[in-house]
Amino acid sequence: MHALDAVATWAIPALLAGIPLWGYLRGVAVYEAFLAGAEEGLRVTVQILPYMLGILVALGVFRASGALDLVAQVALPLTGRLGFPPEVLPLMLIRPLSGSGSLAAVADLLRAHGPDSFVGRLASVMQGSTDTTFYVLSVYFGSVGVKKPRYALWSGLCGDAAGFVAALWACRWFYGGPP
């Protein structure tokens, strides 16, 4: 674990110094190249802002209205049969929709059940093993003006569902079943 921690700590500083140094040794005008890339970065950010605003507002009102809780009630019988503890159901619904929302849900579960409880570990693994599908889809496609995502949403959501089931299976295997 120590080696991985060191990699995580040093990855960004190493890239920060290593890339310009390498470029300089290869004869690249490093500062000029950096500025050109940075300018492009700012342009892309402005380009994706409307998409980000659209998706975050829609998800914010969906959660605040109680519609998300209604969906959770409908889904409960199915996830219960698969063996998911009912506590993690809201997390499963928020995860594909909002990264910060689901991180808040995980923090809440860790606080309520303890980080080393089965629910706490399962929530951590579920959060860590997939990404925010709707958000990635709208921001990535939005940045290049793609409006018809074809089947990407469905394959993304299938990956999420498989990740959740695998998280439950892996947690049972590694920590023993829920008490």
Added chain:
Amino acid sequence: MLGGVWLVLIVTAVAVAGATGRVEQVTQAAMESARAAVETALNLAGVMALWLGLSRIAQESGLMQALARLLAPVTRRLFPSVPPDHPALGAVAMNLSANLLGLGNAATPMGLKAMQELQKLNRGDPEEATPAMCTFLVLNTSSVTLIPGTLIALRAAQGSRSPADIVVPTLVATAVSAAVGIAVDAMLRRRWARRGG
């Protein structure tokens, strides 16, 4: 289709708010989310400029091409429609590496760069995603992660005795999620091609 999802989310939310009497909360959430979106974008702007600045240097010095060659055995299979020496594969390789290391903030600018390169290869309707773009998206939404850094930090902050003991189960789950995502992607791509879409 995204427009449809968006419309359904908003209209359902307002209808449910009317039925449950949470109209005030919806108004507040709408304003709050709009503000949060701009804040998120502003936070992203700095990181975005920094990483695209660095990645431009990496590109001009040949570093990105070298990384692309290193990951070529994987990316060539995943993206058969992209020419082997195209810059898109370099950006995809950088994005995958950043995701593997759990560098979420660094991965996003690389991912957006990869999308732009893939869009340059789009010979059909520029508003419709190409099969390569769909595959790339699935790789990102299932986010293969070696080090779930944020969660380890969160668990440590909540007093866990072994905050990092989620690493191996997370690796298993993330691998399954990516494998299923890619399998479904390949299946749907074939079916879509048959429909002539």
